[in-house]
Amino acid sequence: MxxxxxxxxxxxxxxxxxxxxxxxxxxxxxxxxxxxxxxxxxxxxxxxxxxxxxxxxxHPRIIEALDRQARELIHTSNLYFTRPQAELARKLVGIVGSAGKVFFSNSGAEANETVIKLARKFGNECTGNAAGDKPRFEILTFHRSFHGRTMAGISATGQEKVKQGFAPLLAGFNHLPFNDLNAVEKAITGETVAILVEPVQGEGGIYPASREFLLGLRSICDRHGMLLMLDEIQCGLGRLGNWCGWKEIVEEDFVPDTVSWAKGIGGGFPLGATWIRKREIQRLAGGAIDLCDLLQPGSHGTTYGGTPLACATSLAVLNTIEGDxxxxxxxxxxxxxxxxxxxxxxxxxxxxxxxxxxxxxxxxxxxxxxxxxxxxxxxxxxxxxxxxxxxxxxxxxxxxxxxxxxxxxxxxxxxxxxxxxxxxxxx
Ligand SMILES: Cc1ncc(COP(=O)(O)O)c(C=O)c1O
The missing domain is CATH 3.90.1150.10 (Aspartate Aminotransferase, domain 1)
Incomplete structure (x- = not known):
């Protein structure tokens, strides 16, 4: 044309x-x-x-879900409970196959923003640091990675081209060679709190993580009381032929601490989601809490995240992937x-x-x-x-x-x- x-x-x-x-x-x-x-x-x-x-x-199932839900209720804000958000959260927790809870947003960058904030809160308020329970903030990410275009997203991303002209970036990210466990072991300090990784790097050129790498990252995070956060925004929810991209690479009993989704989750309707594991952690101030309950009222939010329309559409998409x-x-x-x-x-x-x-x-x-x-x-x-x-x-x-x-x-x-x-x- x-x-x-x-x-x-x-x-x-x-x-x-x-x-x-x-x-x-x-x-x-x-x-x-x-x-x-x-x-x-x-x-x-x-x-x-x-x-x-x-x-x-x-797709007729998407059209039908959009039409039905639009006639009932499009948006309410998160000041109220709505059924489609509850149903979709249950569906996503079932897809991961481990106990946890879901936070809804509107895009991949926001799904990752959620885990970056969760890691900061975990590092500031919770124990698990062998170096002596001081606040921790640093997140390890990898060369060629891509985690979104917000300030936190470009700071996390391991590609120079997305950062140019936007200094000063958000502090607290260290980029390491992908699939290199030695580099990760060496990089950990008393300030390191989490690792954010794409099981298959997408924007960087389609590079899958090795099985040994993902298993090694899980073991490093366990040893150092750190969070393992998977960015499945591009590779998750069916694209690799598996609901969970990482399950195409490692065996089923590998459980991450968070999973970020967006892209395919709504089949074209904008939606982001973050799964957070139910796992007991200790607060520096005393007392235990589950990781999936750490983001309490007032700590994080977004007006649109998880609208009835977005969630009903996503449910139709996921049920169609399953049923067909x-x-x-x-x-x-x-x-x-x-x-x-x-x-x-x-x-x-x-x-x-x-x-x-x-x-x-x-x-x-x-x-x-x-x-x-x-x-x-x-x-x-x-x-x-x-x-x-x-x-x-x-x-x-x-x-x-x-x-x-x-x-x-x-x-x-x-x-x-x-x-x-x-x-x-x-x-
Ligand atoms: C792995 C990964 N993370 C995050 C993002 C950012 O998602 P969004 O563009 O929806 O903000 C992308 C987008 O390409 C992605 O591929």
């Missing part, structure tokens, strides 16, 4: 803050794994709104895609699991960077022109994050577009 003279694009130019580098296309409609632009051109959507539209577009066997579909289609992608010329490596795949471009695409765009941005643009939406991750990785409803025929179609596009670029 020729979005350059599109009226929509002109309105953006005049009225929308230019904080995003957008592709030259105006999307107007979606159905299943496909979307259409304003000129009627069709695209296979293998970005799914960056790992969000788990049931694809215009979409975890098994994500795993089967992911395995199939991986095998097909491995045979394409020009691809150096395919990483990831389920429907969270990172396609690392070979060295021959390095020269594309000369245009000012990274090789991955250039290839993603070409793919879009050829009818396939994907997302770059880092300079040389293309992400495939299709809806969990994707079919084998749609994978075949996307593989064909990708192989033809790569061949045309290097010819």
């Amino acid at each position: 020729t979005a350059i003279d599109s009226e929509t694009q002109q309105l953006f130019e005049e009225f929308v803050v230019p904080s995003y580098g957008r592709y030259d296309v105006v999307l107007v409609r979606g159905e299943g794994s496909r979307v259409w632009d304003e000129d009627g051109k069709e695209y296979l959507d293998f970005g799914a709104g960056i790992a969000v539209s788990t049931l694809g577009h215009a 066997g979409l975890l098994a579909n994500a795993r089967a289609q992911g395995d199939y895609a991986k095998q097909k992608l491995a045979a394409i010329l020009g691809i150096k490596e395919v990483r990831g699991m389920g429907l969270m795949l990172g396609i690392e471009l070979g060295g021959e695409f390095g020269a594309l960077g000369a245009s000012g765009k990274t090789p991955s941005q250039t290839v993603v643009t070409e793919l879009m022109q050829n009818g396939l939406l994907t997302v770059p991750a880092g300079p040389s990785v293309i992400r495939w994050l299709p809806p969990l409803i994707v079919s084998r025929e749609e994978i075949d179609e996307a593989v064909l577009i990708l192989s033809r596009t790569l061949a045309a670029i290097v010819s």
Whole structure:
């Protein structure tokens, strides 16, 4: 399409803050794994709104839930009890499979903000520090990680590019090499209170944590009285073919202290959520409390978090994933895609699991960077022109994050577009 003279694009130019580098296309409609632009051109959507539209577009169960709940009650604030929030919390605790409670917010950055505040409160008010029960505040995170765009989020994130121009950052984060337990052991001081980690790093280029790394982090946190906080915002709730991303990597009896979710949780309706483990901790002031009860009234909140509309929609999404066997579909289609992608010329490596795949471009695409765009941005643009939406991750990785409803025929179609596009670029 020729979005350059599109009226929509002109309105953006005049009225929308230019904080995003957008592709030259105006999307107007979606159905299943496909979307259409304003000129009627069709695209296979293998970005799914960056790992969000788990049931694809215009799914009848989402439409039905939105319609039903909107007619009953859209919003109340958190001054009152509402049934959908209670039901969704119970569902999420069941998904983790260990006792705990859930705090609701509106986005991934806020879900992580919640765990960062929880760690601070735990460090300031609770014991567990071998170095002598002084307040602790430092959170360990990892190189290439991504934890959101708030000040706490960019401070936690292990990528320089998101921090530029925003000094001074929030103090109290130390970034370490990923999958390196020795580095973690060495970094712990009397001030370290928690570790925040993505079981599969998403924005950084699709790098899964190793089993040994996750088990080692759990053991380090246990030994030092620290919290192990998993950021499952991109890899959780089905994308890896498992409700819990970490369970694709480690055995079932591994229990984190917190889990952050957003993205796919609402199938496109904005929602963030944080699970906090029920685990007894001791207060410095004396007395025991469960970790999941540490955030008491007045300590944390948000007007919109967990509205009846968002929670009813999320319940419909999660129940559909369960009822329609979409975890098994994500795993089967992911395995199939991986095998097909491995045979394409020009691809150096395919990483990831389920429907969270990172396609690392070979060295021959390095020269594309000369245009000012990274090789991955250039290839993603070409793919879009050829009818396939994907997302770059880092300079040389293309992400495939299709809806969990994707079919084998749609994978075949996307593989064909990708192989033809790569061949045309290097010819
Ligand atoms: C792992 C991870 N954490 C946090 C975030 C931030 O989520 P949001 O954009 O909803 O604030 C993202 C978004 O890409 C993410 O992938």
